[in-house]
Amino acid sequence: MKKISITFAMLLAALTTTTAFAKDKVYKIATDAAYAPFSFKVDGAYTGIDVEVLDAIAKIEGFEYQLTPMNFNGIIPGVVSGQLDGAIAGMTITEKRAKVLDFSEGYYESGVIPVVTVDSKIASIADFKNKRFAVKKGTTSADWASANRKDLDSTIRYFDDSASMFQEVINGNADIAFEDYPVIAYKISLDKTPTLKLVGEKLTTAKFGFGVKKGQNAELLKKFNDGLAKIKANGTYEKILNKYQ
Ligand code: ASN
Numbered sequence: 001m002k003k004i005s006i007t008f009a010m011l012l013a014a015l016t017t018t019t020a021f022a023k024d025k026v027y028k029i030a031t032d033a034a035y036a037p038f039s040f041k042v043d044g045a046y047t048g049i050d051v052e053v054l055d056a057i058a059k060i061e062g063f064e065y066q067l068t069p070m071n072f073n074g075i076i077p078g079v080v081s082g083q084l085d086g087a088i089a090g091m092t093i094t095e096k097r098a099k100v101l102d103f104s105e106g107y108y109e110s111g112v113i114p115v116v117t118v119d120s121k122i123a124s125i126a127d128f129k130n131k132r133f134a135v136k137k138g139t140t141s142a143d144w145a146s147a148n149r150k151d152l153d154s155t156i157r158y159f160d161d162s163a164s165m166f167q168e169v170i171n172g173n174a175d176i177a178f179e180d181y182p183v184i185a186y187k188i189s190l191d192k193t194p195t196l197k198l199v200g201e202k203l204t205t206a207k208f209g210f211g212v213k214k215g216q217n218a219e220l221l222k223k224f225n226d227g228l229a230k231i232k233a234n235g236t237y238e239k240i241l242n243k244y245q
Contacts, residue, residue, distance in 0.1 A: 026064040027085040027220055029054060030078055033069040034161050037186045037244035038090040038108075038208075041069075050088040052240045053107060054210075057227030060236075063220075071160045073138035076101065079213050086212045086220055090180060092140045093209040102214050104224045106207025107237075108182065112141045114199040115177045115184050117169060122176060124200050128152045134165045134174035141178035144203055170195050178203075186244065 031039040031050050038050040046069055058065050068084060075091070078084040080100050092110060093103045116122045122131070133149065133156045135142040145156050157174055159165040162183065168174040181202050188196060210224045231237045 024064075026066050028068055028083070029065045030068045030070055030075045030084045030087040030089055032072045032075070032089040034163055035072070035090045035183060037182065039069060039088075049108065049240060049244055050090060052243075053228070053231070053237065054088050056231045056236045056240065057224055060230050061223040061227040063223055072136060073160065076138065076211075079211060082213065082216075085217060086210060086224070088210045090183065090208055091211055092180070092206040094140060094143075094206070096143075097211070098214075100214050101211040102217070102221055103209035103211050104221060105228060106209050107228055108208040109205075110180045110182055110208055111202035111205045112144050112178050113181045113184060113202045115166070115169065115179055115196050116175065116199055117172075118194050118197050120175070120197075122199055125203075128154065128176065130154060131175040132157065132173070134159060134168040134177040136160070136162055136165050136179075139180075140204065140206065141180070145178055166196060 031046065031054075034040055035048070035050075037048050039046055039048040041047075046067060051067065054065065054067070070078070072089055072091075075084070075087045075089050076097065079087050090110070091097075093106055097103070114122075114128075121127065128148075129152050131152065131154045133145045133154050135145045135156060135158060137158045137160060142156075142158065149156055157168060159168065162179060165177050165179070166187070169177045176199070184196070184198065188194060188198070210221070212221050228237070
């Protein structure tokens with residue numbers, strides 16, 4: 001009898017410690033360091049759809065997090081290696097990524113679209129032969145370019161961030177950049193003197209999702225999905241989106 005009660009007490013202690021730990025946990029969550037309108041720095045502070053959606057969800061679900069802005073290319077490896085607990089980074093839900101990550105419900109419609117300078121003669125995919133492509137490392141845009149490069153007899157240059165990729169096209173060192181539709185549409189809408197334009201329709205249709213390491217973080221994923229449903233129901237989600245339209 002004595003033996004049993006000691007075991008029970010120990011179990012209770014262990015359980016209490018685990019619960020306390022889960023409550024105090026500060027989730028390390030990555031975002032793309034420069035990806036307006038999803039995450040970008042204004043006057044020294046990060047803002048954008050991803051940043052505000054995460055914050056609203058954390059508040060309503062009652063969890064703490066540390067936002068970790070970084071180049072997109074390091075984000076999935078960071079989650080997979082366990083250095084990051086999750087990522088909200090304008091990140092497309094794909095089958096390939098779903099092999100190493102668990103994704104939330106999609107929270108934003110996207111898809112890859114080609115981008116050229118306003119004076120470019122490139123008007124459709126028929127004009128993509130023998131061109132110099134610019135893409136951001138580790139992205140679905142880079143995947144599209146590398147899957148089609150051979151057929152199109154084209155070359156690819158890789159960049160760490162979207163701004164450097166766009167600059168390469170603006171400078172005339174690349175002919176076509178590939179970017180997610182909402183990101184380039186937002187940039188063009190803000191340009192006082194337009195430098196870039198879209199070509200044709202989206203090449204892919206996709207959704208952005210919040211991601212955690214596969215099979216490792218069901219608790220955080222559930223909090224994200226529950227919180228997303230709540231902020232959609234109470235109007236917060238729409239309010240956030242409206243700020244960036
Ligand atoms: N939208 C990109 C992708 O899913 C990620 C990014 O550039 N932040 O590949």
